[in-house]
Amino acid sequence: RCVQETAFNQRELDLNCQLCIQMNGNTTVITDEEGHSRDFAFDYSFWSHDGFENDEKGYSYPVSDKYADQQKVFEEVGQEILNNASAGYHCCLFAYGQTGAGKSYSMVGYGANKGIVPITCSEIFNRIRDRTNERMSFEIMYSMLEIYNEKVQDLLIPTSKRPQGGLKIREHKSYGVFVEGLGKHPVECYEDIERLMEEGNTNRTIGSTQMNASSSRAHTIITLEFKQKEFVEKRTTEKLSVINLVDLAGSEKLSKTGASGDRMKEGCMINKSLTVLGIVISSLALLSEGKKKVVVPYRDLSLIHISEPTRLLSISYAVFCLKKKKHYSLKEHQPRAVSY
Numbered sequence: 001r002c003v004q005e006t007a008f009n010q011r012e013l014d015l016n017c018q019l020c021i022q023m024n025g026n027t028t029v030i031t032d033e034e035g036h037s038r039d040f041a042f043d044y045s046f047w048s049h050d051g052f053e054n055d056e057k058g059y060s061y062p063v064s065d066k067y068a069d070q071q072k073v074f075e076e077v078g079q080e081i082l083n084n085a086s087a088g089y090h091c092c093l094f095a096y097g098q099t100g101a102g103k104s105y106s107m108v109g110y111g112a113n114k115g116i117v118p119i120t121c122s123e124i125f126n127r128i129r130d131r132t133n134e135r136m137s138f139e140i141m142y143s144m145l146e147i148y149n150e151k152v153q154d155l156l157i158p159t160s161k162r163p164q165g166g167l168k169i170r171e172h173k174s175y176g177v178f179v180e181g182l183g184k185h186p187v188e189c190y191e192d193i194e195r196l197m198e199e200g201n202t203n204r205t206i207g208s209t210q211m212n213a214s215s216s217r218a219h220t221i222i223t224l225e226f227k228q229k230e231f232v233e234k235r236t237t238e239k240l241s242v243i244n245l246v247d248l249a250g251s252e253k254l255s256k257t258g259a260s261g262d263r264m265k266e267g268c269m270i271n272k273s274l275t276v277l278g279i280v281i282s283s284l285a286l287l288s289e290g291k292k293k294v295v296v297p298y299r300d301l302s303l304i305h306i307s308e309p310t311r312l313l314s315i316s317y318a319v320f321c322l323k324k325k326k327h328y329s330l331k332e333h334q335p336r337a338v339s340y
Contacts, residue, residue: 002044002077003028004068006102023047023066044076059112070109074119081243082124085226088239092246092307096274099250107247108201117222117245118197122190124226135232141184141225142193144200147302148218149269154182155200155220169305177305184225197222217266219273219303220247244307248274276301 005021005028022029023045031037051067052060062069081091093116095103109115128138144155151166168180187193205218224243229236249270276297283296298304 001042002046003040003042004046004073004102004106005049006105007049009100009102011100019049046073046076048073055112057112070113070115070119073106074116074123078116078120078123081120082127085124085241085243086127086228088228088241090242090244092244094244094246094248096248097250101250103250104247107245108197117247118190118194120243120245121193121197121224124224125190135230137229137231139225139227139229140187141227142187142196143182143184143223143225144196144220145179145182145223145306146204146218146220147273147306148205149266150273150302152179152182152302152306155203156183156185156196157203159203169302179306217249217270219249221245221303221306246303246307248277248303273301273303277303280304 005023008017008019020031020033022031026042026045028040028042028045029037030040046068047066048060048068051062051064052069053063054060060069062072077093081093085091095107097103104110105113105115107115107117109118124140128140132138145167146153146155148166152169153162153166163181167182169177170180171177185192185196187196200220200222204220222245224245226241226243228239228241230238280296280298280301283294286294287296
């Protein structure tokens with residue numbers, strides 16, 4: 001569980017927004033409009049709001065000990081994901097926050113400031129190169145989809161060639177849950193992933209609202225199927241890890257976004273899906289506490305249904321990207337939500 005505080009975007013600067021979040025170590029402090037403060041403890045609290053300068057390539061490097069650049073976030077969170085995937089565990093990383101909070105920056109990044117997803121994909125090939133020998137071999141399959149208004153679409157298929165009703169989520173007694181018709185692409189180097197990621201990002205559904213000029217209108221899931229083969233004394237053992245990297249569409253309030261028509265319909269569906277996600281997480285928390293007769297509504301939400309294979313033998317991480325401004329969007333993230 002971690003939180004990253006990113007810099008103001010241009011719209012927030014134009015509105016003269018005031019910061020009302022501070023970080024002390026792994027403690028995040030939120031101050032409301034009346035001056036009341038509350039502390040929240042996370043595994044990691046990353047301060048990426050200020051304390052940096054940009055080099056000639058546009059990369060934001062730290063000029064203070066407090067600033068956490070994209071590489072720092074990866075070293076603390078991404079490395080653990082790869083360690084667990086190498087051990088044969090399924091992993092899931094997702095970014096949650098209101099629209100315009102900086103989720104896509106944390107996950108994908110912009111320009112020279114690559115996010116945790118591309119850095120993780122690059123590092124996995126560095127590890128493969130160091131470990132490949134006559135006894136060890138590796139295979140990676142890449143897929144990228146979006147869930148728009150609860151319809152699943154392959155982002156590596158041109159929009160004109162996609163099925164109108166979306167792809168179907170199926171279950172198989174041996175393979176578990178899968179998306180029928182979703183393309184799985186073998187990749188041999190990071191450049192292959194980078195090319196596919198750029199192609200998929202071009203096909204993502206985005207729209208402009210009053211809160212975010214390039215708002216993601218769908219949840220995006222990048223999946224890496226990481227297979228390790230070891231040959232020992234004429235025997236072959238295999239370990240398969242599924243890594244789901246999820247960029248959630250941001251929660252939003254219609255009165256703030258000014259959405260209407262399709263944008264309003266999208267916003268309602270986004271909020272509904274995030275509500276169901278919250279119910280699923282709460283139900284899992286109750287089960288972990290030993291509560292019985294708890295029904296987890298996995299099939300009520302395409303996002304969760306697709307991620308079912310990573311429930312067993314899984315280690316999940318959540319990146320909460322919360323950006324707080326006084327007199328503007330503080331109420332969108334009440335302390336109860338942050339605590340949750």
